[in-house]
Amino acid sequence: MTELITTTYGFPRTKRLLTAGDFRTVFDRATVKAGTAELFLLATPATEFTTPRIGFIISRKNVRRAVARNRIKRIVREQFRHLPKDYPSFDIIVMARKGADRLEPKTLHSTVSYLFNKLNKRIKAAPKHSSASQ
Template sequence: MTSYTFTRELRLLTPAQFQAVFTNPVKASSAEITLLATPNTQEHPRVGLTVPKKQVKRAHDRNRVKRVIRESFRMHQHDLPSLDIVVLVRKGVMDLENPELHKLVDKLWRKLSRRFNG
């Protein structure tokens, strides 16, 4: 049975892991969110989130955005190739309701998968 957990192994944790993605990324973006990705040596994708205070002022709003993105990743992790992915959030994300945000992130996962799978 397929596991849909979001364990520590599925996260980018250290600054070095984030920096590796920023060096030579493949991008998938919209007006509100940008995904940067590079292949990794793991058997699974990993994700790191950046939701800056400058873009999303209130903590509960930042937490909401991160929660929706994490949930979307959790459900799509088996469809993604072995990538290290950094999610960058921009100011317009606050105008999106949860279902719209979820749909947007799902679309970006698919776009990123197509770029790596051909």
């Protein structure tokens, strides 16, 4: 008899931006940005958490169908889960622009991977600011 091997690929609350205040903080203090024609990422150093967190803003105006909005979130979350353990502790907002729903899944995967790498390079290149100066 073979044993069933189960692996959980959950997305715990500690990895998500949950409140309006979390989103407002990222918008107000965004130090790093990366984008393409379809997606835009804003990031700021995490203040309370030691792991990166992510939040989504995918409006119905830009991506009409709920199926497409959910597909985008699912693919971005999957790429986010595969970030290296040493990825900087930043709060990240992913915003979809018009046309994001027209990307093929393979193209969306590569675009998201490209944006996370671009964001990481910009985070490492950004000057370090102390929290006392804000």
